Amino acid sequence: MAFEKNILCIGAGYVGGPTMAVIANKCPQYKVTVADINPRRIAAWNSDNLPIYEPGLDEIVKAVRGRNLFFSTEIEGGIREADIIFVSVNTPTKTFGAGAGMAADLQYWEKTARQIREASQSHKIIVEKSTLPVKTALAMERILTSTANGIHFDILSNPEFLAEGTGIKDLEAPDRVLIGSRETPDGLKARNELIEIYANWVPRERIITSNIWSSELSKLVSNAFLAQRISSINSISSLCEKTEANITEVARAVGMDSRVGSKFLNASIGFGGSCFKKDILNLVYMCRHYALDEVADYWEGVVKVNDYQKERFILNMLGAMFNTLAGKKICLFGFAFKANTGDTRESPAIYVSRRLVEEKAELVITDPRALINAETDLADIKEKIDFIKDPYEAAAGCDAIAVMTEWEVYAALDFEKIYGNMQKPAFIFDGRNILDHSNLFKIGFNVFPVGKPPLTHF
Numbered sequence: 231m232a233f234e235k236n237i238l239c240i241g242a243g244y245v246g247g248p249t250m251a252v253i254a255n256k257c258p259q260y261k262v263t264v265a266d267i268n269p270r271r272i273a274a275w276n277s278d279n280l281p282i283y284e285p286g287l288d289e290i291v292k293a294v295r296g297r298n299l300f301f302s303t304e305i306e307g308g309i310r311e312a313d314i315i316f317v318s319v320n321t322p323t324k325t326f327g328a329g330a331g332m333a334a335d336l337q338y339w340e341k342t343a344r345q346i347r348e349a350s351q352s353h354k355i356i357v358e359k360s361t362l363p364v365k366t367a368l369a370m371e372r373i374l375t376s377t378a379n380g381i382h383f384d385i386l387s388n389p390e391f392l393a394e395g396t397g398i399k400d401l402e403a404p405d406r407v408l409i410g411s412r413e414t415p416d417g418l419k420a421r422n423e424l425i426e427i428y429a430n431w432v433p434r435e436r437i438i439t440s441n442i443w444s445s446e447l448s449k450l451v452s453n454a455f456l457a458q459r460i461s462s463i464n465s466i467s468s469l470c471e472k473t474e475a476n477i478t479e480v481a482r483a484v485g486m487d488s489r490v491g492s493k494f495l496n497a498s499i500g501f502g503g504s505c506f507k508k509d510i511l512n513l514v515y516m517c518r519h520y521a522l523d524e525v526a527d528y529w530e531g532v533v534k535v536n537d538y539q540k541e542r543f544i545l546n547m548l549g550a551m552f553n554t555l556a557g558k559k560i561c562l563f564g565f566a567f568k569a570n571t572g573d574t575r576e577s578p579a580i581y582v583s584r585r586l587v588e589e590k591a592e593l594v595i596t597d598p599r600a601l602i603n604a605e606t607d608l609a610d611i612k613e614k615i616d617f618i619k620d621p622y623e624a625a626a627g628c629d630a631i632a633v634m635t636e637w638e639v640y641a642a643l644d645f646e647k648i649y650g651n652m653q654k655p656a657f658i659f660d661g662r663n664i665l666d667h668s669n670l671f672k673i674g675f676n677v678f679p680v681g682k683p684p685l686t687h688f
Contacts, residue, residue, distance in 0.1 A: 410445020
């Protein structure tokens with residue numbers, strides 16, 4: 231069949247793959263191709279075992295793959311054919327040179343921009359989907375127009391606002407779709423073309439527009455605000471533990487204020503994922519670049535509180551278990567940074583695992599979806615760790631359980647059975663506050679939630 235538009239996405243990761251799958255599903259009149267330089271990743275997208283887990287994703291991909299959704303390693307051919315190109319390549323935090331540890335590493339993005347320039351034979355609309363620093367679009371414009379080949383490129387910013395675990399729902403019924411463009415006739419025309427794609431299923435009032443710089447900054451600021459709420463409530467959880475207040479009750483009272491709202495006020499071991507820390511540090515780096523040191527210090531504090539929360543969790547375990555973890559067997563329930571995903575990037579469990587091994591504990595890790603990634607993240611110490619999928623088997627013979635991820639399956643486990651097979655005294659450290667603490671105490675556990683008084687038998 232003849233397609234109305236050819237859409238290419240360069241980058242088949244957590245953003246590119248699901249986003250293009252939903253576009254293909256909602257817009258059968260468009261041909262959608264996802265291209266990536268990693269042949270194993272593309273092979274996985276073309277198999278029955280997709281490279282990422284996201285509820286609802288399998289069904290959508292299987293419904294449209296081969297119809298109008300295609301996965302390929304032929305990037306240059308895809309560029310030549312495409313009318314609209316989404317750039318969704320990795321932009322990790324730099325680990326070298328100026329800005330190391332804070333600024334975004336744009337080497338993959340720049341290589342992609344140059345590849346688009348070299349392979350293009352006709353006008354293209356280029357859509358920034360990766361999270362990028364403000365003014366990146368200007369650099370892309372300069373790269374794409376650096377040769378006088380007569381080809382015109384329009385650059386748009388269309389940041390993603392996906393939460394892993396609910397990514398498909400977020401794509402199918404988004405709070406908003408943001409499209410930023412140059413406010414020139416060509417820029418506005420390109421912006422309208424992208425609006426027409428999303429308008430196939432997103433109500434027009436939820437498609438908002440801005441200048442391109444506001445769009446780029448909005449992504450960083452959205453993640454910074456969400457992370458700030460988590461660090462704020464986590465900072466109060468430490469005070470609750472000292473004063474015998476209950477963090478859940480405090481969060482409920484604060485969250486009912488309509489000016490505040492209840493979302494992202496669940497105290498925990500800390501935030502993880504690919505976005506929050508990276509985007510905040512990017513924001514910090516930009517603020518320091520513009521000599522806004524007080525602003526940079528404020529946002530850097532959000533990351534410091536998050537790091538503090540993870541270390542505090544370890545110190546609480548150490549204090550509760552008689553000031554030594556050496557030789558004690560501890561089971562981590564969950565390794566993914568949040569439930570309903572196999573993603574472990576910046577997961578608090580990585581830090582906790584390494585610290586427990588430093589304390590000479592014997593470590594067991596269980597997770598429904600993230601064990602393969604866990605072995606990769608801890609490759610240098612994995613000989614000191616057991617990776618067991620079944621939580622009952624994993625907890626057997628352990629001195630303590632530490633809940634790292636809020637998987638629903640953990641709250642539904644038979645903890646009487648688990649308690650019967652553990653060493654005594656048995657401890658549970660609920661880093662996500664998802665378990666029935668009073669019931670666990672009745673069973674016999676010594677229970678240590680986050681931001682609440684512990685329930686102990688001694």
